[in-house]
Amino acid sequence: MATVTSTLTINAAFLQEIKEDNRQLQDLFQQTLMLLNRPRRKRVEPRRIVRYFSWLRDQLALHFALEDAYGYFEDAIAEAPRLSEAAAELHAQHDELFQEICELIEEAEQLMYHERPCGYRETTELAIRFYRFHAEFQKHETRENELVLDAFDQDIGVGD
Numbered sequence: 324m325a326t327v328t329s330t331l332t333i334n335a336a337f338l339q340e341i342k343e344d345n346r347q348l349q350d351l352f353q354q355t356l357m358l359l360n361r362p363r364r365k366r367v368e369p370r371r372i373v374r375y376f377s378w379l380r381d382q383l384a385l386h387f388a389l390e391d392a393y394g395y396f397e398d399a400i401a402e403a404p405r406l407s408e409a410a411a412e413l414h415a416q417h418d419e420l421f422q423e424i425c426e427l428i429e430e431a432e433q434l435m436y437h438e439r440p441c442g443y444r445e446t447t448e449l450a451i452r453f454y455r456f457h458a459e460f461q462k463h464e465t466r467e468n469e470l471v472l473d474a475f476d477q478d479i480g481v482g483d
């Protein structure tokens with residue numbers, strides 16, 4: 324039973340530690356969405372988009388590092404091996420999501436340095452790509468939360 328106690332402690336510490344990081348990350352996502360949702364989107368300076376995307380990249384780096392530092396629910400999954408495949412898949416998504424925000428920055432920089440025309444259409448395309456990225460990230464977070472709850476339920480013996 325000592326192992327079960329240890330697992331529950333680690334999960335609680337993990338959830339507490341990333342709480343603040345999550346709040347900052349969600350705030351930053353909301354601010355970036357508001358920036359891109361302006362009715363006169365073509366007036367948004369690419370420099371500002373690059374700045375917000377870069378802040379997001381840095382916050383995401385911290386977010387993923389925190390999750391990885393806690394062994395990515397390793398101990399909880401040790402108690403529920405059937406979850407390990409889903410955990411590995413979610414873990415791999417960290418690299419994919421990080422790659423995507425880096426590509427978004429590159430695109431915004433191309434607009435900023437006038438390597439591509441910077442009209443309403445180009446900014447809208449960039450905004451749409453960002454909306455998709457945000458949706459993918461939210462989906463990833465939801466699946467992670469479900470995984471933790473699933474492992475937790477199994478630890479305390481209420482899972483299937």
Ligand SMILES: [Fe+2]
Binds near residue numbers: 387390413417463464
């Ligand atoms: Fe994650």
